[in-house]
Amino acid sequence: MKTTNLLKIAFCFVVVGLLGIVPAYAGFGVSTADIINENLLPGSQFEKSVTLNRTAPEKTAQITTEIEGDEIKNWISLDPGFNFNMAIGVEKMPVAVHINVPRDAQLGEYIGKIKFTETVGVEESTVGTGAAMMLGAAVNVKLTVTDKKVRKFSIVSWENLKMEENNPIAFSLGVRNDGNVVGALSRIVLEASSMNNEPLETHEITKLDKIQPFSTQKSIVRAPGVTKLTEGTYWLNIKIYDGETVMFQDKALLNIFKIGALKKGSIKFLNIDKNVIKAGESVSIMSDFINEGQVPASAKLRLNIYDSKAVLIKTIETDAVDVLPGKTNKFAVSFEAQQTGKYTIKGVIEYDGLLTAEKELSLYVGYAMMTKIMFVIAGIIGLIVLVLLVIWIVKKFRK
Amino acid sequence: MIKKAKKKNYLGFLILALCLVAIVPMILGIWSLVSPQPSMATDFSNVLATANVTSAPPVASSVILRDANTFSETNIILNPSSTATVECLATISDNNGCDDITGVSAKIYRSGATPACLDDNNDCYTDAECSVGGDCTSGGADLDVSYTCNAALQFYADATDTGPLSAQTWQCEVTPTDGVAGDPVVDATPPDVDSLPALTVLPTSIAYGELALGGTSATSKQVVVTNVGNRSLDIYLKSTASTAMTCDIGTIPLANEKYHTTENFDFDTGGGVALTDEDVTLVLDLAAPTDDVDPVISDATEWELRMPATGVEGFCTGTNMFTVYADND
16 A cells, blocks of 8 residues: 555656666767858859767767758758768768759858757667767858859969979869859969079960869869970979969979889770671770879870771770879770771770770671661562563563 | 211211100100190099088978878868877978988977967977888989878867968978978968867766656756867757657656756756757857866756656656857857
8 A cells, every 4th residue: 555655656767777878978079160151152052071070989870960040951962961870980971061052042141050960879779768968069051142253262282293204294283262253273384493493494384274163173284395304303383373463382392204214004905885786876985094103194095996998987086084193094985887897996095195005896887777678678679670570571572 | 988878877867866856755745735634634543532512401392281081181170089190291302312311390380370389289289200201212313202290189279260260270390401400391282170069978868866746856967068179169958859858657848857057056046948849059158178288178067857746657768969069259
C-alpha cells in the first residue's frame, strides 16, 4: 500500500544516463564565420567554401543544415546537400555554399545564417535517459544586391616555372575576380635580368583570359615569344597591370635548362569506339597523354586520316591544353566518314613543339543502309529492264 | 795567289759568322717583343696567383605561406582547441653558389603586427622551424636551394578573412644567411587565417536529479561554454523537440526548463529564459582567447527545471542544442 502510494506520488526521475549521451565535450566549429558579398548584381552567382571542423571524430556525425533568413533561403544550395554525414575519423569537411541571386531580386541588403548542427546516429542518442547537449555552428550571411558594376581583381598566387631554352617564359598565375562583371587583367610585363640585376630581355603579355565574377582562375601564362636566354639562373621580375595601374609586382628566380632536360611526354593509347561504320556516321577517337616531364606541357592530339590508297584526306587537331607534370590528359575527337572504304588513322600528341610516338588504327566504312536499298532497287529495276529487253529481242527474232 | 784566295775565303766565313751572331739575337729580341705573353709566363711557373672573391649576400624569393593540411595559399583553416600547421616555402639564391647558404629564419605574423612583433599566439610566431630542401648541387654552379619553415598556429590565432581584422593578412618573412644575413623578404600573395567560431560545452548533459510533481530544481545546473576558436562568440539555444523532455509517461513543456547566466536564479522571477524549439540568442560575448598562458575563455549557463504538477512519470530525456556564431557587434 505504501509502495503504491509512493508510486502515486509520481516522482519523476530525470536522471542523467551517461551511456549513450552525445559526447558534446568535443569541439565543433565552422570556418569561416561570415559569408559577405557587397557587390552582387541581380542574377549573380558565387560560391564560397566553408569547412566544418570537429575535434573528436570517434563517431559518425549526422549534419543537418538550416538556413535562417526567409528571403535568401531559396538562394542558397549546398554541396553535398543539406543533410550529410561526417564519417568516423573525419575532422574537417569542406562544404561548398552556392548562392544564386534571382534576376528579379530587389536591390538591398539581405541577412541570414547557415546553421550546421551535429547529431550522432539515432541508436546512440536514444539509449539511456537524460538531457543531452548537442553542438552546432552557424555562418553569418550578409548579401548586398546592387546595380553598380564593380571591377576588382587580386592576385592569389604566382609561381615561376622551370623551363628549357628556346621556349616561352611560363608561370602559373592565380587571379581572383571579386568584381561582379566578367573581365581580364590588362597586361603583364616580364623582365628577365642577370643574377647581378642587369636587364636582359623583356616580354609583354596582353592577351589574358577573362575571368567570371566572384571566381578564381589558376592558369599557365606564357610569354608571346621564346626566350633567348641560355641555360642558367636569372631573375624574373613580374609586373601585373589592371588598366594602367601596377596592381602586383614581385621577382623570382628563373631557371633555364638545356633543351630536352625537362620535357617528356608519351601517348598512352589511341582508341576508337567503333571500327566498322556506315558512310555518314561518326566515330570517336580517344587518346591519353601523360606528362612525364618536370614542367607543364601544352599538348594537343593530331590525327592524320588516310584512305585505302594511303592518301592523306584529313588532319584533325584538338585545342591545346596545359597538362601538369605527372598528370594525364584525355583527348577525344569525332570523325565523320563520308566515303566508303578502309581508312587508316595515325595519331600523335604534339606538346611544346615535341612529338610523341605515333599510334595507328583502322576504320572500315561501308555503305549506308539507304544506299544499299537504293542499290538493290536499282539492281532490280535494271534486271527487269534487262529481262524485258531479252524478251523483246527474242520476240523480234521469232518474227 | 793560292794563299790570297784562302785568306779571302776565311774573311768571307768570318763576316758571315759575325752577321749570324748579330742577326740571331736581333731576331730573338724582336720575337720576344711580339710573341704572346703566356710563353713568357711559363718561365715563371712557381708564381702563386691569388684572389679574394667577394661574398655576395643570399637573397630570398618566391616566399609562399600556406596551410600545410590543404596546401591552400589563400586560406588557413585552424583546428578547434588545438594547433594547425602552416608552412612557409622560399627559394634562397646566392651568387657564390647554394653551398654558401648556411640557414634561414622565418617569422609568421599578422600583417598589422608588423615584422617587429614578439612571440604571441594571437598574431606572431617567430620560432618557425626551417629545413633545407635537397636541391642544392655543390660546386658553385647551382645558385639556389629551397627551404621550408613550419609553425603551429594556435586555435585563437587572429582571423583576417572577416571580422575586425579583415583588412589584414598573414605574412611570412624569410631572412636567409650565409654568415651574413640577407634582406628579409615577405610573401607577395599572403593568405588569410580563416575565422573559426567554435565551442565546447561541459558537462555533456544536465543532471537535474529526482523531482516531485510540481517541484523545481533546488539549485541551478551549470553548463560551461568554452570558446575554442578565434572569434568573439554568442550562442543560440533551443530544444531539438517541441517539448523540453519526454518521460516514460507524458512530456515536460518547453516553458518548464529555463536558462540564465546567473547561478541559482529564481525560476519565476529571476529572468530565466524558457527553452523554445526555435533558436534564441544568448548573448555571452565570449571573447577569443588572448592569454598564451591560460587561453581558456569560458562562460557558464545555468539551467533549472520545474516538473509539471500532473501528467508525467518515470525517466525523462531531452536534448538541448548549443549553436555558436561569431558576434560581429
